[in-house]
């Protein structure tokens with residue numbers, strides 16, 4: 372509190388008598404005036420009490436608590452609260468339990484309410500998306516021109532690898548007639564022309580003669596367990612693989628991968644299985660082919 376000085380005019384006579392009386396009581400005129408003013412004004416108003424802030428109502432706990440007893444399991448607790456022991460993962464997740472089988476006696480668990488199922492809107496039923504099926508071999512319009520150049524596989528059920536070749540021959544007709552020649556001693560299961568036309572020449576279950584001396588993942592003689600696909604291409608690294616041919620190749624690989632459960636990582640070039648001896652199919656990106664087949 373700070374002080375102010377107030378000037379007032381009082382008759383000399385009045386002042387002298389007041390001074391004498393004040394002094395007689397051990398006061399001063401000034402202190403008597405202050406007391407008079409104080410009594411007259413009254414005590415300072417009491418500050419109205421600041422109302423305490425409205426208490427924020429505690430949100431209703433959305434869960435119940437449960438203290439684990441001897442012999443409890445989460446599924447037992449789920450049955451107790453939900454009537455369904457298989458709903459224990461709800462409690463496990465709500466309590467951040469990594470291993471639902473590990474609860475301990477005295478552990479306090481929060482039991483959330485079951486979320487009521489969202490009622491289905493009465494709109495037209497949504498058609499589930501039709502799964503995209505890979506093309507089947509039947510979808511691919513494959514011509515059958517048999518080659519005499521094949522024998523039996525050691526295990527006709529063991530088909531795990533797809534080998535891609537380039538023929539070093541410029542026409543489909545030329546390749547097919549060469550594979551039909553019994554003195555050529557070569558063949559492949561499939562030949563794909565530049566226009567995308569696919570010709571099958573050896574049945575999948577049979578052993579075509581395309582790989583020669585070869586090995587993949589440590590297993591020799593890839594002809595035993597591989598499927599051979601010949602692409603009509605000069606294999607000079609410049610001759611392109613036209614889009615129609617590549618598309619047929621991707622579709623054929625997709626169908627075969629699906630039918631025989633072959634990993635796309637086991638789609639290989641001839642150069643993968645006969646390194647140093649073979650370079651085909653030059654200019655074809657096998658990694659991209661694997662990705663494109665897997666994307667189907």
Ligand SMILES: [Zn+2]
Pocket residue numbers: 535536537581641649651
């Ligand atoms: Zn080859």
